[in-house]
Amino acid sequence: xxxxxxxxxxxxxTVSQGATLLQAARQLRQDIPTVCYHxxxxxxxxxxxxxxxxxxxxxxxxxxSRVAEAGMVVHTASPRVQLARKVLxxxxxxxxxxxxxxxxxxxxxxxxxxxxxxxxxxxxxAFPLFDDNPFYIRDYAKCIMCWRCVQACxxxxxxxxxxxxxxxxFDAHISTFEGVPIPESTCVYCGNCVQACPSGALQxxxxxxxxxxxxxKELARVSNLEQKExxxx
Amino acid sequence: xxxxxxxxxxxxxxxxxxxAYLAQGGYHALRRVCEATDLTRFTIELKNAGLVGRGGAAxxxxxxxxxxxxxxxxxxxxAPDWVPERYRHSSSYIVCNADESETGTFKDRVLMEGDPxxxxxxxxxxxxxxxxxxxxxxxxxxxxxxxxRLTHALRVLRARGYLGKKIFRDDFAFDIEIxxxxxxxxxxxxxxxxxxxxxxxxxxxxxxxxPTDKGxxxxxxxxxxxxxxxxxxxxxxxxxxxxxxxxxxxxxxxxIVCVSGAVQKPxxxxxxxxxxxxxxxxxxxGGLKPGSALQAILIGGAxxxxxxxxEIDVPLxxxxxxxxxxxFGSGAIMVIDDRVNLWGVLLRLARFFRxxxxxxxxxxxxxxxxxxxxxxxxxxxxxxxxxxxxxxADELQLLRDNxxxxxxxxxxxxxxxxxxxxxxxxxxxxxx
Ligand SMILES: Cc1cc2nc3c(=O)[nH]c(=O)nc-3n(C[C@H](O)[C@H](O)[C@H](O)COP(=O)(O)O)c2cc1C
Ligand code: SF4
Ligand code: SF4
Ligand code: FES
Numbered sequence: 001x002x003x004x005x006x007x008x009x010x011x012x013x014t015v016s017q018g019a020t021l022l023q024a025a026r027q028l029r030q031d032i033p034t035v036c037y038h039x040x041x042x043x044x045x046x047x048x049x050x051x052x053x054x055x056x057x058x059x060x061x062x063x064x065s066r067v068a069e070a071g072m073v074v075h076t077a078s079p080r081v082q083l084a085r086k087v088l089x090x091x092x093x094x095x096x097x098x099x100x101x102x103x104x105x106x107x108x109x110x111x112x113x114x115x116x117x118x119x120x121x122x123x124x125x126a127f128p129l130f131d132d133n134p135f136y137i138r139d140y141a142k143c144i145m146c147w148r149c150v151q152a153c154x155x156x157x158x159x160x161x162x163x164x165x166x167x168x169x170f171d172a173h174i175s176t177f178e179g180v181p182i183p184e185s186t187c188v189y190c191g192n193c194v195q196a197c198p199s200g201a202l203q204x205x206x207x208x209x210x211x212x213x214x215x216x217k218e219l220a221r222v223s224n225l226e227q228k229e230x231x232x233x
Numbered sequence: 234x235x236x237x238x239x240x241x242x243x244x245x246x247x248x249x250x251x252x253a254y255l256a257q258g259g260y261h262a263l264r265r266v267c268e269a270t271d272l273t274r275f276t277i278e279l280k281n282a283g284l285v286g287r288g289g290a291a292x293x294x295x296x297x298x299x300x301x302x303x304x305x306x307x308x309x310x311x312a313p314d315w316v317p318e319r320y321r322h323s324s325s326y327i328v329c330n331a332d333e334s335e336t337g338t339f340k341d342r343v344l345m346e347g348d349p350x351x352x353x354x355x356x357x358x359x360x361x362x363x364x365x366x367x368x369x370x371x372x373x374x375x376x377x378x379x380x381x382r383l384t385h386a387l388r389v390l391r392a393r394g395y396l397g398k399k400i401f402r403d404d405f406a407f408d409i410e411i412x413x414x415x416x417x418x419x420x421x422x423x424x425x426x427x428x429x430x431x432x433x434x435x436x437x438x439x440x441x442x443x444p445t446d447k448g449x450x451x452x453x454x455x456x457x458x459x460x461x462x463x464x465x466x467x468x469x470x471x472x473x474x475x476x477x478x479x480x481x482x483x484x485x486x487x488x489i490v491c492v493s494g495a496v497q498k499p500x501x502x503x504x505x506x507x508x509x510x511x512x513x514x515x516x517x518x519g520g521l522k523p524g525s526a527l528q529a530i531l532i533g534g535a536x537x538x539x540x541x542x543x544e545i546d547v548p549l550x551x552x553x554x555x556x557x558x559x560x561f562g563s564g565a566i567m568v569i570d571d572r573v574n575l576w577g578v579l580l581r582l583a584r585f586f587r588x589x590x591x592x593x594x595x596x597x598x599x600x601x602x603x604x605x606x607x608x609x610x611x612x613x614x615x616x617x618x619x620x621x622x623x624x625x626a627d628e629l630q631l632l633r634d635n636x637x638x639x640x641x642x643x644x645x646x647x648x649x650x651x652x653x654x655x656x657x658x659x660x661x662x663x664x665x
Contacts, residue, residue, distance in 0.1 A: 043439075044593075045439040045594075045644065046593050046594040046595065046644060047594070047595050048594055048595055048596055048642040048643070048644070049595075051641075051642050059640070059641050059642070059643075059649060060641045060642050062439065062644075065439055066441075067441075080641060083634065083637065083638065084638050084641055084642045087596075087634050087635065087637075087638040088595055088596060088638060088642065091595060091596065091599040091600060091603065091635075091638075092595060092599070094599065094603065095599050095602075117631065118603050118606070118607075118631070119606075119610070122602075122603065122606050123602060123606065145592070145595075145598065165434060165436075165592075167592065168417075168419075168590065168591050168592045169587055169588060169589070169590035169591065169592045169598060169601065169602070170587065170590070170592065170598055170599065170601070170602040171592070172591070172592025172593075172598060
């Protein structure tokens with residue numbers, strides 16, 4: 001296959017055909033932030049923080065999935081791009097509990113996101129903690145909606161399809177079919193989703209509760225309590 | 234001015250009668266194409282005619298068709314025996330976007346209810362040139378009469394040999410299926426529409442690849458708006474020169490505009506491109522309702538822009554509207570008089586986008602919610618118009634930044650246009 005030559009931030013770079021703008025920029029050691037991109041998954045191209053300015057393109061272009069074309073002129077840090085990254089991180093922080101996602105927090109800081117810029121009274125992701133199976137908890141107040149767990153559960157890894165997207169707009173969220181508890185879903189407890197989750201929304205159950213300060217005995221009591229709760233229903 | 238290039242039959246012939254359509258010259262265009270030896274000529278004519286898509290994005294139709302016709306058949310398929318030789322290496326789809334959910338837009342409905350055969354002929358001509366055997370109409374779910382008219386028309390066409398196998402020649406087979414939407418604005422976006430037909434959640438795909446390359450079921454696909462297809466029989470018969478005689482140099486032909494709001498005669502009017510907005514409002518739509526004064530015009534639907542009363546001499550063409558920072562969009566013209574509190578309209582628009590965002594990409598999923606919240610904060614406690622001093626500078630900057638980033642980074646047209654109308658009203662000082 002032939003190579004492709006393009007210009008990124010004034011420097012000429014040659015990559016092999018099919019390489020993305022992100023790969024090309026990284027070859028030049030240009031720093032582009034990414035949130036939803038993971039090299040082992042199909043790029044969902046939805047967080048948009050990796051956008052760059054491509055000359056002649058009306059809007060900014062996501063570098064993680066856009067394939068480099070010969071002659072493209074790309075700017076990875078123009079004022080438009082900088083504003084976009086800053087505001088995107090401000091948006092994310094305004095909606096999601098990022099306390100268990102230090103990497104995303106660090107990126108937000110790097111790009112100058114102002115905490116609470118949208119005000120304190122705005123709507124945030126609000127979900128109860130789903131502690132419905134022995135292996136992992138689901139804390140969707142921390143979910144950034146990167147889709148990676150769905151990809152891991154489905155076509156990128158496991159082909160189990162226990163979880164998928166539900167709702168839409170701001171209310172879009174990850175759910176089992178009809179919201180049933182995990183044990184009633186098709187979940188096979190492979191753990192791929194927990195491994196893949198970048199935000200701390202999915203965590204191994206025991207580790208999660210121990211971090212909350214519960215010791216193993218208490219943890220057993222928590223589960224018993226739950227079972228009692230359930231038997232009442 | 235008014236011109237009946239594609240609406241000539243509306244209200245004049247029985248829309249359920251194929252014979253009535255044939256008597257007006259219907260299916261001459263398809264016959265011409267099927268009898269021709271040089272097929273590339275028709276696509277070149279379509280390109281030369283300068284027709285651009287009427288769905289909102291204004292992409293050149295001929296270029297789109299050529300791209301799909303030239304696309305590599307990326308899915309060689311096991312063709313059943315009856316499939317004629319010319320299709321064995323092709324696998325493209327024709328899709329008619331009849332989802333028509335843009336605010337204030339009802340032209341496709343009028344066309345489908347009043348002259349369904351013209352649209353179907355346009356699709357069939359396109360199918361023949363693109364070697365497609367299957368077409369889909371993605372119809373807005375609420376359009377019951379259109380559904381009945383189209384279903385009836387398809388049945389008649391099949392019975393009379395205008396659809397099915399051996400249409401005008403032994404090696405031409407084509408049929409059309411209707412798929413009804415379930416009320417999501419986003420499913421009018423072409424790639425979300427494909428996902429919906431495929432039985433998935435209506436979420437747009439990142440482009441490229443474009444539909445002409447990997448569209449419905451990942452195959453090359455020509456997707457056009459209802460009105461775009463309705464133009465094709467005329468251009469096929471009359472040729473590009475005749476078509477270009479109408480409209481302007483850069484926007485040839487006609488356009489159906491949908492006028493609604495505070496006018497005497499709201500409705501769908503086919504006008505020559507370049508007709509001044511003033512003529513549409515004052516002459517065709519009969520002027521404002523008595524006793525009211527013009528406050529603003531929203532052009533292009535929710536995804537469009539506000540115009541000030543002093544801008545009504547703008548020529549209604551793509552270049553004319555672009556020159557004043559607006560777009561023609563879907564052709565909707567909503568007239569708002571001085572009795573309306575425009576902040577209320579802005580809130581309504583913000584709520585529309587918040588409700589219709591699919592939630593896939595961060596800027597639109599979160600940005601549309603935040604845009605609504607900022608407007609709610611601004612208007613809270615104000616029953617009357619806000620004064621300029623009521624709006625804190627940092628709130629305004631936030632609204633602007635939020636809107637700019639939605640426009641610049643959203644994955645699809647919904648998020649990219651969700652701040653257009655609101656920011657245009659603020660920038661033009663229509664609200665203060
Ligand atoms: C949110 C959204 C909604 C859309 N809705 C419609 C629609 O209802 N009808 C339509 O024809 N095009 C709609 N479009 C435009 C289509 O994506 C596409 O551009 C069009 O169908 C192409 O046809 P054309 O080239 O004939 O205009 C929509 C686009 C977006 C982003
Ligand atoms: S649960 Fe985790 S992996 Fe799944 S979408 Fe949310 S943040 Fe991404
Ligand atoms: S812009 Fe809005 S509607 Fe389009 S993909 Fe993003 S979230 Fe979905
Ligand atoms: S990293 Fe590219 S869109 Fe998320």
